[in-house]
Amino acid sequence: MIFDNHNRPITYLRLAVTDRCNLRCFYCMPEEGIKYLPKAQLLTYEEMERLVRVLAQLGVSKVRITGGEPFVRNGLMEFLEKLAHTEGIKDWHITTNGVLTAPHVPDLVRLGVGSVNLSLDTMDRERFRQITRRDELPAVQGTLDALLAHNVPVKLNAVVMEGKNIEDIPLLAELTRQHPIEVRFIEEMPFNGEGSHYPVLNWTHRRILDELRALYPDITKLPDPANSTSYTYQVPGHAGTIGIIAAFSRTFCGTCNRIRMTAQGTLKTCLYDNGVLDVRALMRSGATDDDLKAAFLKAFAHRPKNGFEAEQLRSPVTESMSTIGG
Ligand code: SAM
Numbered sequence: 001m002i003f004d005n006h007n008r009p010i011t012y013l014r015l016a017v018t019d020r021c022n023l024r025c026f027y028c029m030p031e032e033g034i035k036y037l038p039k040a041q042l043l044t045y046e047e048m049e050r051l052v053r054v055l056a057q058l059g060v061s062k063v064r065i066t067g068g069e070p071f072v073r074n075g076l077m078e079f080l081e082k083l084a085h086t087e088g089i090k091d092w093h094i095t096t097n098g099v100l101t102a103p104h105v106p107d108l109v110r111l112g113v114g115s116v117n118l119s120l121d122t123m124d125r126e127r128f129r130q131i132t133r134r135d136e137l138p139a140v141q142g143t144l145d146a147l148l149a150h151n152v153p154v155k156l157n158a159v160v161m162e163g164k165n166i167e168d169i170p171l172l173a174e175l176t177r178q179h180p181i182e183v184r185f186i187e188e189m190p191f192n193g194e195g196s197h198y199p200v201l202n203w204t205h206r207r208i209l210d211e212l213r214a215l216y217p218d219i220t221k222l223p224d225p226a227n228s229t230s231y232t233y234q235v236p237g238h239a240g241t242i243g244i245i246a247a248f249s250r251t252f253c254g255t256c257n258r259i260r261m262t263a264q265g266t267l268k269t270c271l272y273d274n275g276v277l278d279v280r281a282l283m284r285s286g287a288t289d290d291d292l293k294a295a296f297l298k299a300f301a302h303r304p305k306n307g308f309e310a311e312q313l314r315s316p317v318t319e320s321m322s323t324i325g326g
Contacts, residue, residue, distance in 0.1 A: 001059040004269070004303040012227070012258040013060045015048060016325025017076065018068035019263040023097050024133035025121075027159055028321045029193045031133055037323075043265045045079045047283055049086070051261065054292050056088030060259075063092045064117075068263060068322045071100040077107055084111040093117065095157075095326065098143035099136045105146040115153035118144060121161070123171045131164055154181040155243070159188050162202040169208070170215050176240030184230055184243035185212075189271075193320030205231065205246035212242060227257045253306035260325050269299055271324065272307040274314035 001009050019037050021029065043051075052063060063083060070076055083092055091114035098118045108116065120140055122128050128137040147154050158165065158172050172183050185208045187201060212219055212233065222232040222241060229252045230243035246252065250272075260268040265280025277299045282292060304310035311317070 002297065002300055004300045006303060006305055008255065008303075009059065009257050010259055010300050011060055012062045012064070013052065013055055014064045014066055014258055014260045014325055015052070016067050016261065016263040016323075017045075017048065017065055017070050017079070018042065018073040019323045020072050021067065021069040021097070021322050022072055022099050022134070023069070023136065025131055025159075026133065027131075027161060027188055027192050028326070034193065034320075037264055041264050041280075043261075043263065043280055045075055045082075047265065047280065048079065048261075049082050050283065050289075051265075051279060051292070052083060052086055052089065054289050055259075055296065056086055057289075058293060058296060061088060061090040062114075063089055064095060065092065066095040066325045068325075069097050069099070070094060071096060071104065077104060080108070080111050080113075095119065096143070097132075097136075098140035099134075100139070101143040102139070102146040105143070105150050105152065109150050109152060113152065115155060116147055117155045117157055118147065119157045120144070120172075121158045122165045122168045124168065127165055127168065131161075148179060148181070154179075156181055156183045157186055157245075158183065159186045160203040160208055161188055166203075166211075169211055173212060173215060173235075173242055176235065176238045176242055179240050181240045182230075182232070182243050183240065184245055186245040187248040189248050189321070190317045191319060191321040191324060191326075193318075193322070201248050205244045205249055205251070208244050209233075212244075227255050228252070250307040259300075262323060262325055267296070267299055268324065269303045270307055270310035272314075272317070273304060273310040276302070 003009050024031050083089065093114045095117040121131050125137045129135045158168065175181060176183050187203065187205055216235045219233050219235050222234050224230065224232050230245045233242045261279065262268065266275035267277040267279050268275055277295055282295055304313060
C-alpha cells in the first residue's frame with residue numbers, strides 16, 4: 001500500500017470517463033456555452049484500463065466511475081466489464097444522475113457493482129426542472145426503482161441549496177423510512193464552471209443537522225465507516241440512514257484516501273487542487289508502466305494536507321464538477 005506525505009494510504013480512485021452531461025445543474029455547469037473536450041483529448045478506454053491497472057499495482061483497490069454523466073459515453077458497459085475484472089480492484093462503484101441508467105441496472109448487478117450513488121436534489125418535478133434545466137425526474141425515479149428492485153446499495157446524493165430545495169430535506173429524508181438507502185445531504189461547493197462566485201454557504205453541515213434534528217428529535221449518530229466523507233445518522237425505526245457531507249467545510253481531509261483522474265487524464269490528489277500531473281501526455285509520449293508509477297509516487301509524496309492548502313496553491317476555482325469528476 002502507498003502512503004502519501006501525510007501518512008494517508010492512497011486506495012481509492014475516482015475516474016471521470018467523460019466531461020459531458022445530459023443535465024445542466026445550475027450549481028455545476030452554465031446553461032449555455034460549455035466547451036466540451038474534443039474526443040482526442042479524452043482518455044480512451046484503453047488508456048483508462050491501463051492507468052487503473054497501474055494504480056492497482058500501487059495499492060488502489062477501489063474505483064468510482066463518474067463524470068460528467070458516465071452513461072452518456074458510448075462503450076461504458078464494455079469498459080465496466082474490464083474494470084470489474086482488473087486484478088487488485090476489490091470493489092467498484094458508479095455515480096450517476098440516473099437519466100439513462102435504469103436499463104443498465106441488471107448488467108451493473110451482473111458485473112458486481114458495489115453501490116450506486118444517485119444524484120437527486122429534489123422529489124418535485126418542477127424544482128428538478130429548475131435545478132437541472134431538464135425535465136427528467138421520471139427517468140431518475142425509474143432508476144431509483146430499478147436499483148431498489150435489484151437490491152443494489154444506493155446512496156442518494158442531494159446538494160442542499162438555499163431557495164432551491166430546502167423543502168426537499170424532509171421529503172428526501174423520509175425515503176429512509178421504507179428504503180434501505182443512504183440519503184446524503186451535501187454542502188454546495190464552488191465548482192459551478194463559471195468561476196464567478198464563491199457561494200455564501202447558508203447550509204453548512206451543522207445547519208443541515210439542526211434541520212434534521214428539528215424534524216426527527218430522536219435522530220441518532222452512527223459510527224462512520226473508515227475514510228468516510230459523510231457523518232452518518234439514523235432515525236430509529238427507519239430502514240435507511242442519513243448522511244451529511246461537509247464538502248465545502250472540508251472536515252474530512254485528515255483521512256482522505258482518494259485521488260481523481262479527470263476525463264482528459266489529469267491527476268488530482270485533492271478535489272480542490274488544480275491538477276498535479278498530466279497522465280495523458282505521459283502515456284501518449286511513450287511512458288512505460290514503471291515511468292507512470294514513478295510519476296504517481298512523486299505526486300502522492302507532495303499531496304496538500306487538506307483542501308484549504310490545495311486551494312491556496314492554485315489559481316481561483318473556475319472549473320465545473322463535471323470536468324473535475326464529481
Ligand atoms: N453525472 C453524475 C451525477 O450527477 O451523479 C456524476 C458527476 S456529478 C459532477 C457528481 C456529483 O457532484 C453530483 O452528485 C452533483 O450533485 C455533485 N456536484 C456538482 N457540482 C457541485 C457543487 N457545486 N457542489 C456540490 N456538489 C456538486
